[in-house]
Amino acid sequence: MAATPIFADRRKRFLDRMRDGVAVFRSAPVTLRNGDVDNPYRQDTDFHFLTGFEEPEAYAVFEKTGKVRKYTLFVRASDPEQEVWVGRRAGVDGATRDHGADEAFPQTEFFDRLPGLLRNRPRLYLEFGRDAAFEGRVTAAIEGLKAEARKGTSGPWEVIDPRTVLWEMRLVKSGADVAAIEAACRVTCDSFLAAMRAVRPGMNERELAAVLEFEFRRRGGDRVGFETIAAAGRSATTLHYIRNDQPIGDRDLVLMDAGAEVSYVTADVTRTFPASGRFAEPGLSVYRWVLQAQKAAIAAIRPGATYREVHEAGLKVLCRGLVALGVLKGTVKTIIASGSYRPYFMHRIGHWLGSDVHDVGPYFVDGQPITLRPGMVITVEPGLYFGDAAPKSVRGIGVRIEDDVLVTKDGHRVLTDVPKEPDQIEALMSPLGSWWGRVEPVTIGGTEEVRTRTSPASRRPRRSARA
Numbered sequence: 001m002a003a004t005p006i007f008a009d010r011r012k013r014f015l016d017r018m019r020d021g022v023a024v025f026r027s028a029p030v031t032l033r034n035g036d037v038d039n040p041y042r043q044d045t046d047f048h049f050l051t052g053f054e055e056p057e058a059y060a061v062f063e064k065t066g067k068v069r070k071y072t073l074f075v076r077a078s079d080p081e082q083e084v085w086v087g088r089r090a091g092v093d094g095a096t097r098d099h100g101a102d103e104a105f106p107q108t109e110f111f112d113r114l115p116g117l118l119r120n121r122p123r124l125y126l127e128f129g130r131d132a133a134f135e136g137r138v139t140a141a142i143e144g145l146k147a148e149a150r151k152g153t154s155g156p157w158e159v160i161d162p163r164t165v166l167w168e169m170r171l172v173k174s175g176a177d178v179a180a181i182e183a184a185c186r187v188t189c190d191s192f193l194a195a196m197r198a199v200r201p202g203m204n205e206r207e208l209a210a211v212l213e214f215e216f217r218r219r220g221g222d223r224v225g226f227e228t229i230a231a232a233g234r235s236a237t238t239l240h241y242i243r244n245d246q247p248i249g250d251r252d253l254v255l256m257d258a259g260a261e262v263s264y265v266t267a268d269v270t271r272t273f274p275a276s277g278r279f280a281e282p283g284l285s286v287y288r289w290v291l292q293a294q295k296a297a298i299a300a301i302r303p304g305a306t307y308r309e310v311h312e313a314g315l316k317v318l319c320r321g322l323v324a325l326g327v328l329k330g331t332v333k334t335i336i337a338s339g340s341y342r343p344y345f346m347h348r349i350g351h352w353l354g355s356d357v358h359d360v361g362p363y364f365v366d367g368q369p370i371t372l373r374p375g376m377v378i379t380v381e382p383g384l385y386f387g388d389a390a391p392k393s394v395r396g397i398g399v400r401i402e403d404d405v406l407v408t409k410d411g412h413r414v415l416t417d418v419p420k421e422p423d424q425i426e427a428l429m430s431p432l433g434s435w436w437g438r439v440e441p442v443t444i445g446g447t448e449e450v451r452t453r454t455s456p457a458s459r460r461p462r463r464s465a466r467a
């Protein structure tokens, strides 16, 4: 539950870094999907990072004066009638009992109590630029206090965006943060193994995406960290392809880019594999260059290296590959200088990973590429994409390989583990479609769940799969 030490530890570290004053956070709004149906609710990442509180209509307040600290939650009051429809609420009692708040109030009292929280504080921490209506009410409360100046009241004159503190905390992961990412990686990787065993020519991309997400869910994933990409053949040349509605051809390479979110932390993995279970040219050559680029980039990850060095280590190999594949002419140096590789590799080598898939944190500081430090987690995902404008010999091939990498004291540790050597992938996928019809219950973390057996077993017609 939310009162686990990870949130108490984060609140302590946040308050340690906060200067005297008050910090105010609000929960994510509920948004309408269509008609009278809401989008699935997911708490705002910063709000959840500090509170672990998953309900909407909540406010979190942190007060600090020297050594005196206080954490207050404003939450939806218990409402038995409403709870019959939409489930239990923590309520004011639950906020202190189960969620670690020193004090709690109904959220309806927040704006009435706000002037009292702000009065005579030297500064306010407020995320601005996110919710104009909320900011307007907070700044109106500050203006109201300034009108009381003759009574000796002083409103906060200084406003600081708490993300200056929070995002540094989110960028450099604690041991508990890393353990959380590892849990998401485990669910994601096990699910990739299953989906790679499920693919068969003729199935639709969405069916493969559904297998992957089915595996995410039953292995403990709360939701996807981002929309699953299941792209066969030329679909894979679109970077963020999420239509997932095309049939998978028997000569296609299938690119799957996905991550399970577990406890508000996501993994981000990409594998590219042949629908037939056997690599063939020219896809195999493209694949080998991307794999070599990925290994070179991962090898460059260590404390003190810069993000740009990691990018360039991979980029150089990709450029060599583009020459070897007959796509470009020139030397690595001239290709990089001219940018002629960009039609085929148009993104950066990776990104920070954590509570958001493209996690927060700068890539450049004072104009210089940021230096890697232990505790940072970065994805490494080179790719080559040969769309309609590419030479005929490779047209319609898209390959990306992505792993999640922790910067450690001594170098790095790859947190994701799904086969990526061509022969390993072929072995994993043999016999083709072996996932279907081999679903059995197992116990994971004390819960009875179902799980795909990994050993080869008798093949059943796919429609007889039990789940």
Ligand SMILES: [Mn+2]
Pocket: 268, 351, 379, 381, 402
């Ligand atoms: Mn990624």
